[in-house]
Amino acid sequence: MKKLFGATIAISLTLSVTAAPLTKSDFDASVKLRENWITKTRDLMFPVSWLNEKHEFAYRQSVEGGFGYFVQHAETGKIRPAFDQEALAQALSKAAGEEMSALMLPFETFRFNHDETAIQFSLHYEPWECELATMHCAERSFGDARPRGFGVVRDLRVSRADAVITSGNGELNVTEDGYNLLISDANGNQLYRTTDGVKDNFYDIDSISFSPDGQALSTMKVVPGEPRYVTRVVSSPEDQVQPKVVTQLYPKPGDKVDFDQPVIIDLKTKKQFVIAPDRIPGAYEMRIYGWHKNSDSIIVRYLQRGHQREEMLQMDRSNGAVHAMVSETAETFIYGWTGFFHDVDNAGKEIIWRSERDGWAHLYLINGETGEVKQQITEGEFVVRDVQKVDEENRQIYFSANGMNKDEDPYFIHDYRINFDGTDLVALTPEKANHEVYFSDDMQYYIDIYSRVDLPNITKLYETGEATPIRTVAEADISELLDAGFQFPQTFVAKARDGKSDIWGLIIKPQNFDPNKTYPVIENIYAGPHDSFVPKSFWPFGYHSGGDKVIGMQALANLGFIVVQMDGMGTANRSKAFHDVAWKNLGDSGFPDRILWHKAAAEKYPWYDISGGVGIYGGSAGGQSTLGALVFHPEFYSTGVAFAGCFDNRMDKIVWNEQWLGYPVDESYVASSGTEHAANMTGDLFIIVGEQDSNVDPASSMQVVNALIKAGKDFDLLVIPNGEHSAGRSTGPVDYAQRRQFAFFVEKMKQQRTPNWNKQ
Structure with missing residues (x-):
């Protein structure tokens, strides 16, 4: 027995993987695996x-x-x-x-x-x-509305001077008049005109919302933010020889965003009201949800910069008075991307609200007039994921959740029905699997598609009222796929850094796996705090349920590796405390949990060889984590392939990075930057970037390159001309980039020569 990285590894009964060189046919079979397997199921x-x-x-x-x-x-x-x-x-x-x-x-x-x-x-x-x-x-x-950079800065290069916004009944038209709004009837008669709009505080025609009675409207008065533009060179345009230059409105962390003030204009009284700036200090995102059915008020979402305060406001038409129907605060972050708000009967009296205020994501019934909790609807150590339907007549809620069943994978999603008062919880999806439910418009029926990574899709039709199964609609046949060598991924669970939380992951072995041999290990990483990422459903040949992750990992494993993926602390869909690990700490990427998971697997399985260091690959935030593995944990991770990485969060989009690192930009951004710490890299790195990446500024990759050169580090770089954010991963020259990625791991981790593709 030998002690490596704190894990006991049995080596006396194992042999090293053969060093026989891989051929072009081996690589081609891996790269083409999805293409070759995609037709080998029926009724999935x-x-x-x-x-x-x-x-x-x-x-x-x-x-x-x-x-x-x-x-x-x-x-x-x-x-x-x-x-x-x-x-x-x-x-x-x-x-x-x-x-x-x-x-x-x-x-x-x-x-x-x-x-x-x-x-x-x-x-x-x-x-x-x-x-x-x-x-x-x-x-x-979808119309000609002025674009917004990540929803927070309007692109003022786009004119709306000719825009006409017409009410649903066709009786009102709104046009721009300089920086003001002109409201006319269908015959062109002027009914109202704002007068105080100026260049630096204008009325936004694209924010118009008409009241149900047709006698009022709401809009936004805007103090424009900072129009940062990312400039990219299209080196190889398809329609000409000479390069082109493109610019993209791209707000980054710390930039000044548009300051929106909701406005109500009453055409009957010729009065208008605006929310005072001191009522919405530091507003990051203001959104008018619409009018109450009685036309007396509007609903406004207010999110404060820094993502630690959120309110659903009611603004009255008669006097402009504002009160909070719901208020939410957090010491770390409010994860607003998964929030849920429902105004019962559209009357402002009762609100259904999703909150993590007790440490788990749950539904609450809120008094819309006072903002006080009337009833916590769901409660326990589980996560409400989504609400499919609020049945106001029967005062019931149909929702999905994970973690309620303690004897299964806590990420498995199930669907439920519950009363507004928290009684009569009914489980709609009984099988131990991951479920995706689709309700008919009248809620009389629902389709339940359930599967696991080791259970192909089964589709059932149910009657909703009593959750009664009617028939099995389809059951996947994968016999041909199994004959072609498909094997189910293996689930593995180990304890996190806190010694309590379970870290769930998958292990994928080569198709010709031999338990008497040892295999180097490569981790597929995506550690973004906005979700969890290990596939839970069977491979349905697409991105939606993570199927392409599984087939990509299998393709790499077939070249002689163990390929794994797990969700560490800091990712979503567990407790608030589990998620909060990411707060101002994106460089963490769950690595303390991941390393413990690898060590536990190595201790249990003699063939799981981490003695030479673990390989790692990922794209986007996974690219950032890949570099982070090599610079923050060089003693454990030896080799990485990073696609389209946001390597320094100050270079990336505002909407994602301020959610997790907060505002203003502080030292937490520097601490998480792979660029700032590039000199710490001791392993082998391959960077792949699309020249026209519109999601992550491709200059982020080049800044890492610059830092590595200054530090005297060797690395590989592939820039894909015209390539977008997904270049090398899901669109574009996939086969080439994937083959290069696979060859890099074979050369660096197995010390094997790869074929010379330049020789036919």
Whole structure:
């Protein structure tokens, strides 16, 4: 027995992995693994959407040769094609300028429009629509509203001088008049004009919201923020030889954001009111949710800069008075991205609110007039993830949660129904698995798709009232996939740094795994505090449930590695204390928990070899963590491949980084910066970056390069011309970047030569 990194490793009965060089065929098989396996299941249904006000649901399902799109009637079980896939493939190929096949259409999810004459979906992260009668396909337009950089700074380069905002009943028109608003009736008669708008404090026409009675409107009066622009060079444009320059509005941490003051304009009394600046100090995000049904007031969300105070405000139309329907404060951060607000009966009397005030994410019934808690609706050591429906008539809530069942993976999501007063909790999804539930519009039925990484998708139809199963709609057949060598990932659990919390992860072995050999270990990391990331559902051939993570890890494992992924402390969907580890501490990335997890696995499994250091790879925030592993824990992590990393949080987008590191920008940003600490790197690093990354400023990667050069460090760099944030990971020249990543790990961690791809 030998002691390594504090773990006892059995070595007497093991042999080293063979040093036989890998061939081009080996690499090609790994890179093409997803492509080769994607057609080897049948009846794997995912996802589902109900047709408008009908008892029919649309879905995608694996069929011979790829995927079919269908519509099924809940009561009769009758199935019909959702659309003509061959015709749509031809039309979409022509519109998008790339070849597509009928059984491999490039979208998982789709929805019919309101009258079922078209389908809507996402293509390369952009919204598209195809009209089914004509098979005309095009990108969808959502109007000409002035863009906002990450929602907090308006792009004033975009003029709205010709904009006309019309009320729902067509009786009011609002136009810009310089920096003011002009309100007219349908005949062009002026009804009202603001007079105090100026360049540095203007009225925003894109914030207009009309009252239900049509006699008032709300808007924002704006003090503009700082318009920071990121400039990128398109080195290799497809339509010309010479490079191009593009600019992007890109607010970063610490930048001045727009200061929005909600305004009510009453056309009957010719009065207007504005929320005073001292009522919303340090406003970071102001959003008008709309009007109460009686037209007497508006609802406004106020989030203070620093993410430690949030309020849902009511502003009265008669006098401009403001009071907080709900107030939330935190010593660390309020995770507003997963918040839930529901105004019961749209009357401002009762509010359903999601809060972590007791240490877990729960639902509360709030007195909207006083802001006091009337009832904690859910309670316990579990996390309310989402609310699907508030049934006001029966005073019931349908919600999803994880962690309620103590005898299973705490990340498994289940659905429930509960009364407003916290009584009569009903479990709607009994199986020990991860569930995704889709309710019909009238809530009479729901579809439950459940699976685990070791249980292929099973789809059931339920009657909602008594949670009664009606029939099994589909059960995936993976026999062909198993014949092709697919193997289920292995779940592994170890204790976190606190000695109490369980850290859950996956272990993926090579298809030709030999327990009598040892294998170097590589970790796939994404440690962003905005979610948890280890896949919990079966691989359904797409990004949505983490399937591509699993197949990517398997592809790498097949080259002679153990590949793992786990969620450390600082990630979401556990207790508030578990999550708070990330506060002003993004450089932590859960590494103390991850290292303990690796040591526990090495102690249990003789084939789990961490003696030469652990490899690591990740993209975006995972790229930042990859560099962080090498500079903050060089004694443990030896080799890293970092894609599109936000290596210094001061260089990245405001909306993500201020959520976790706070405001103003302080030393916590410096402490978490891989760029600032690049000189500490002792391992092997490969940086991959897309030249046109619009999510993370690609200059962040080049600043790391600069720091490494100054420190005299050796490293590898791949810049993908025209590449976006996903370059090398999910779109763009995937095969090339992935092959380079795989070769880097083989060369550095196994000390094996890789094929010379320059020789045919």
